[in-house]
Amino acid sequence: MTTAVLAHCSFCARPNTEVKTLVSGPGVFICDGCVSLCAAVIEGKPASIPRVAPWDQELTLDDVLSRLAPVASAGAQVQQNLTAWVRKARTLGGTWTRIGAALGMTRQSAWERFSGEE
Ligand SMILES: [Zn+2]
Structure with missing residues:
Protein backbone atom coordinates (compact mmCIF):
# COMPACT_ATOMS: atom_id res chain seq x y z
CA MET A 1 0.00 0.00 0.00
CA THR A 2 1.42 3.34 -1.04
CA THR A 3 1.29 6.05 1.60
CA ALA A 4 3.19 8.90 -0.07
CA VAL A 5 1.51 11.20 -2.57
CA LEU A 6 3.75 10.86 -5.63
CA ALA A 7 1.44 12.15 -8.35
CA HIS A 8 -2.13 13.16 -9.14
CA CYS A 9 -4.40 12.04 -11.95
CA SER A 10 -4.15 14.72 -14.64
CA PHE A 11 -7.88 14.36 -15.34
CA CYS A 12 -9.59 14.25 -11.91
CA ALA A 13 -6.67 15.45 -9.73
CA ARG A 14 -7.02 12.57 -7.25
CA PRO A 15 -3.67 11.55 -5.73
CA ASN A 16 -2.16 8.10 -6.16
CA THR A 17 -3.12 7.39 -2.55
CA GLU A 18 -6.84 7.62 -3.41
CA VAL A 19 -6.95 5.49 -6.57
CA LYS A 20 -6.25 1.82 -7.32
CA THR A 21 -3.95 2.46 -10.27
CA LEU A 22 -2.29 5.55 -11.68
CA VAL A 23 -0.88 5.08 -15.18
CA SER A 24 1.93 7.44 -16.14
CA GLY A 25 2.47 9.13 -19.48
CA PRO A 26 4.94 11.82 -20.54
CA GLY A 27 4.53 14.09 -17.51
CA VAL A 28 0.85 13.21 -17.10
CA PHE A 29 -1.10 10.53 -15.25
CA ILE A 30 -4.53 8.92 -15.50
CA CYS A 31 -6.27 6.89 -12.80
CA ASP A 32 -8.29 3.69 -13.17
CA GLY A 33 -11.53 5.60 -12.60
CA CYS A 34 -10.82 8.06 -15.39
CA VAL A 35 -9.77 5.23 -17.73
CA SER A 36 -13.12 3.53 -17.03
CA LEU A 37 -14.98 6.78 -17.66
CA CYS A 38 -13.08 7.32 -20.91
CA ALA A 39 -13.78 3.76 -22.03
CA ALA A 40 -17.52 4.26 -21.33
CA VAL A 41 -17.55 7.55 -23.28
CA ILE A 42 -15.72 5.98 -26.20
CA GLU A 43 -17.98 2.91 -26.12
CA GLY A 44 -21.15 4.98 -26.09
CA LYS A 45 -20.30 7.38 -28.88
CA PRO A 46 -19.71 6.82 -32.56
CA ALA A 47 -16.15 7.50 -33.58
CA SER A 48 -15.74 11.14 -34.48
CA ILE A 49 -12.98 13.60 -34.97
CA PRO A 50 -13.19 16.69 -32.73
CA ARG A 51 -13.87 19.74 -34.88
CA VAL A 52 -12.98 22.42 -32.33
CA ALA A 53 -10.61 22.69 -29.40
CA PRO A 54 -12.29 22.32 -25.98
CA TRP A 55 -11.93 26.07 -25.32
CA ASP A 56 -13.61 26.89 -28.64
CA GLN A 57 -16.80 24.98 -27.83
CA GLU A 58 -20.00 26.75 -26.78
ZN1 LIG B 1 -8.59 10.37 -12.52
Whole structure:
Protein backbone atom coordinates (compact mmCIF):
# COMPACT_ATOMS: atom_id res chain seq x y z
CA MET A 1 0.00 0.00 0.00
CA THR A 2 1.42 3.34 -1.04
CA THR A 3 1.29 6.05 1.60
CA ALA A 4 3.19 8.90 -0.07
CA VAL A 5 1.51 11.20 -2.57
CA LEU A 6 3.75 10.86 -5.63
CA ALA A 7 1.44 12.15 -8.35
CA HIS A 8 -2.13 13.16 -9.14
CA CYS A 9 -4.40 12.04 -11.95
CA SER A 10 -4.15 14.72 -14.64
CA PHE A 11 -7.88 14.36 -15.34
CA CYS A 12 -9.59 14.25 -11.91
CA ALA A 13 -6.67 15.45 -9.73
CA ARG A 14 -7.02 12.57 -7.25
CA PRO A 15 -3.67 11.55 -5.73
CA ASN A 16 -2.16 8.10 -6.16
CA THR A 17 -3.12 7.39 -2.55
CA GLU A 18 -6.84 7.62 -3.41
CA VAL A 19 -6.95 5.49 -6.57
CA LYS A 20 -6.25 1.82 -7.32
CA THR A 21 -3.95 2.46 -10.27
CA LEU A 22 -2.29 5.55 -11.68
CA VAL A 23 -0.88 5.08 -15.18
CA SER A 24 1.93 7.44 -16.14
CA GLY A 25 2.47 9.13 -19.48
CA PRO A 26 4.94 11.82 -20.54
CA GLY A 27 4.53 14.09 -17.51
CA VAL A 28 0.85 13.21 -17.10
CA PHE A 29 -1.10 10.53 -15.25
CA ILE A 30 -4.53 8.92 -15.50
CA CYS A 31 -6.27 6.89 -12.80
CA ASP A 32 -8.29 3.69 -13.17
CA GLY A 33 -11.53 5.60 -12.60
CA CYS A 34 -10.82 8.06 -15.39
CA VAL A 35 -9.77 5.23 -17.73
CA SER A 36 -13.12 3.53 -17.03
CA LEU A 37 -14.98 6.78 -17.66
CA CYS A 38 -13.08 7.32 -20.91
CA ALA A 39 -13.78 3.76 -22.03
CA ALA A 40 -17.52 4.26 -21.33
CA VAL A 41 -17.55 7.55 -23.28
CA ILE A 42 -15.72 5.98 -26.20
CA GLU A 43 -17.98 2.91 -26.12
CA GLY A 44 -21.15 4.98 -26.09
CA LYS A 45 -20.30 7.38 -28.88
CA PRO A 46 -19.71 6.82 -32.56
CA ALA A 47 -16.15 7.50 -33.58
CA SER A 48 -15.74 11.14 -34.48
CA ILE A 49 -12.98 13.60 -34.97
CA PRO A 50 -13.19 16.69 -32.73
CA ARG A 51 -13.87 19.74 -34.88
CA VAL A 52 -12.98 22.42 -32.33
CA ALA A 53 -10.61 22.69 -29.40
CA PRO A 54 -12.29 22.32 -25.98
CA TRP A 55 -11.93 26.07 -25.32
CA ASP A 56 -13.61 26.89 -28.64
CA GLN A 57 -16.80 24.98 -27.83
CA GLU A 58 -20.00 26.75 -26.78
CA LEU A 59 -19.35 27.46 -23.09
CA THR A 60 -20.52 29.89 -20.46
CA LEU A 61 -18.06 32.05 -18.56
CA ASP A 62 -18.70 29.95 -15.43
CA ASP A 63 -17.86 26.78 -17.40
CA VAL A 64 -14.60 28.32 -18.54
CA LEU A 65 -13.71 29.71 -15.11
CA SER A 66 -14.35 26.31 -13.50
CA ARG A 67 -11.78 24.73 -15.83
CA LEU A 68 -8.94 27.18 -15.18
CA ALA A 69 -7.74 25.76 -11.84
CA PRO A 70 -7.69 22.09 -12.98
CA VAL A 71 -5.79 23.04 -16.16
CA ALA A 72 -3.31 25.09 -14.14
CA SER A 73 -2.92 22.23 -11.64
CA ALA A 74 -2.23 19.68 -14.39
CA GLY A 75 0.24 22.09 -16.00
CA ALA A 76 2.05 22.62 -12.71
CA GLN A 77 2.36 18.86 -12.24
CA VAL A 78 3.81 18.49 -15.75
CA GLN A 79 6.36 21.22 -14.96
CA GLN A 80 7.28 19.52 -11.66
CA ASN A 81 7.71 16.21 -13.46
CA LEU A 82 9.89 17.75 -16.14
CA THR A 83 12.08 19.31 -13.46
CA ALA A 84 12.37 15.92 -11.71
CA TRP A 85 13.35 14.23 -14.99
CA VAL A 86 15.98 16.89 -15.66
CA ARG A 87 17.29 16.44 -12.10
CA LYS A 88 17.52 12.70 -12.79
CA ALA A 89 19.42 13.37 -16.02
CA ARG A 90 21.86 15.53 -14.06
CA THR A 91 22.43 12.76 -11.46
CA LEU A 92 23.20 10.39 -14.35
CA GLY A 93 25.88 12.77 -15.62
CA GLY A 94 23.82 14.64 -18.19
CA THR A 95 25.40 17.96 -19.13
CA TRP A 96 23.32 21.11 -19.59
CA THR A 97 24.30 20.97 -23.27
CA ARG A 98 22.82 17.48 -23.74
CA ILE A 99 19.73 18.27 -21.64
CA GLY A 100 19.17 21.46 -23.60
CA ALA A 101 19.58 19.59 -26.90
CA ALA A 102 17.06 16.96 -25.77
CA LEU A 103 14.57 19.74 -25.01
CA GLY A 104 15.29 21.74 -28.15
CA MET A 105 16.81 24.64 -26.23
CA THR A 106 20.24 26.04 -25.60
CA ARG A 107 22.49 24.89 -22.77
CA GLN A 108 22.03 28.31 -21.19
CA SER A 109 18.23 28.16 -21.40
CA ALA A 110 18.19 24.67 -19.86
CA TRP A 111 20.43 25.81 -17.02
CA GLU A 112 18.36 28.95 -16.37
CA ARG A 113 15.10 27.03 -16.35
CA PHE A 114 16.12 23.97 -14.33
CA SER A 115 19.30 24.53 -12.33
CA GLY A 116 17.68 26.47 -9.50
CA GLU A 117 20.73 28.72 -9.55
CA GLU A 118 20.80 32.39 -10.46
ZN1 LIG B 1 -8.59 10.37 -12.52
